[in-house]
Amino acid sequence: MQLHNKLNKxxxxxxxxxxxxxxxxxxxxxxxxxxxxxxxRDNLFVExxxxxxxxxxxxxxxxxxxxxxxxxxxxxAFMMALNVRExxxxxxxxxxxxxxxxSFFKLSIKLRxxxxxDGLDDGSFDVTNVGKHLTPIEFHNSLDExxxxxxxxxxxxxxxxxxxxxxxxPDVDTFREEIQLVVDDFSxxxxxxxxxxxxxxxRCEKASAYLKHHGFKDVNQLHGGIIEYARQxxxxxxxxxxxxxxxxxxxxxxxSIDGQVISKCHQCGGACDTHTNCANDDCxxxxxxxxxxxxxxxxxxxxxxxxxxxxxxxxxxxLRSKFHDKYSKSQIYRQRIRPKLDHLR
Numbered sequence: 001m002q003l004h005n006k007l008n009k010x011x012x013x014x015x016x017x018x019x020x021x022x023x024x025x026x027x028x029x030x031x032x033x034x035x036x037x038x039x040x041r042d043n044l045f046v047e048x049x050x051x052x053x054x055x056x057x058x059x060x061x062x063x064x065x066x067x068x069x070x071x072x073x074x075x076x077a078f079m080m081a082l083n084v085r086e087x088x089x090x091x092x093x094x095x096x097x098x099x100x101x102x103s104f105f106k107l108s109i110k111l112r113x114x115x116x117x118d119g120l121d122d123g124s125f126d127v128t129n130v131g132k133h134l135t136p137i138e139f140h141n142s143l144d145e146x147x148x149x150x151x152x153x154x155x156x157x158x159x160x161x162x163x164x165x166x167x168x169x170p171d172v173d174t175f176r177e178e179i180q181l182v183v184d185d186f187s188x189x190x191x192x193x194x195x196x197x198x199x200x201x202x203r204c205e206k207a208s209a210y211l212k213h214h215g216f217k218d219v220n221q222l223h224g225g226i227i228e229y230a231r232q233x234x235x236x237x238x239x240x241x242x243x244x245x246x247x248x249x250x251x252x253x254x255x256s257i258d259g260q261v262i263s264k265c266h267q268c269g270g271a272c273d274t275h276t277n278c279a280n281d282d283c284x285x286x287x288x289x290x291x292x293x294x295x296x297x298x299x300x301x302x303x304x305x306x307x308x309x310x311x312x313x314x315x316x317x318x319l320r321s322k323f324h325d326k327y328s329k330s331q332i333y334r335q336r337i338r339p340k341l342d343h344l345r
Contacts, residue, residue, distance in 0.1 A: 023072065067104070205221070
């Protein structure tokens with residue numbers, strides 16, 4: 001019985017692009033206690049692999065967080081399979097706004113200590129005492145209420161390309177950093193109405209409970225996240241108050257919500273909201289790069305990385321350990337990219 005993907009990336013991509021059927025990109029999460037996460041994970045892999053599902057799924061004792069690509073002809077069977085399991089029954093699904101069917105190239109289901117890394121001791125507060133779930137239109141209308149604090153619970157590279165009007169977007173690299181920063185920086189706003197939002201809602205579940213634990217009285221969260229907001233607002237014909245692009249954690253790296261480009265290329269400063277990973281695999285930094293700079297730098301973030309990928313393979317391997325010892329991903333961004341971006345602003 002196969003319990004893991006056996007294709008390498010090149011083989012998986014070739015198989016994906018050879019498909020003659022359409023796919024649908026969707027996501028969902030649920031906090032639910034799983035008594036045997038390993039068996040739960042293995043059974044899901046067998047079921048979803050048989051349905052040709054692709055995606056990135058995290059499973060922990062506390063629940064499941066999934067971003068997936070499902071063949072349209074298997075979508076009904078997939079939904080039925082979810083409902084058969086008590087843990088996944090009546091699952092709220094978020095459907096992609098822009099979908100080319102190429103969001104994932106393999107099925108990856110991994111066990112994790114938590115479905116979202118937050119660094120919190122869940123035993124120290126009531127994780128079920130979450131904030132009020134607002135529908136997209138309720139959240140939309142609340143944005144203009146006086147003394148309301150709107151907080152983006154995503155990382156800086158996500159909010160850089162898109163965000164709600166008047167939202168506070170903390171300059172952080174991880175959710176782990178942000179959740180404590182928000183509690184500390186907004187300690188004087190505990191009596192204000194607080195609106196939290198993230199991509200699909202999973203981060204706000206934990207964040208809202210943590211804020212309530214620390215004395216915030218009126219905590220609210222966007223139910224279904226930006227993905228569901230964009231879908232419902234479009235259906236209603238209401239002008240979006242989310243501007244720019246919603247960053248997503250798959251091969252697309254983003255889906256435009258209102259057509260605006262609010263960010264800049266990290267190298268030339270021109271209008272751009274296209275994220276890419278540095279072509280130097282030993283760097284692989286996520287950054288924003290326009291087409292012209294991609295050609296100039298051969299898809300790299302700096303001249304140094306451009307020089308590295310031009311070296312023979314043996315020399316690149318020799319440099320690898322030295323490169324990793326010298327820089328972390330965060331350091332690369334802070335030392336190389338951020339100063340240039342600040343200058344462009």
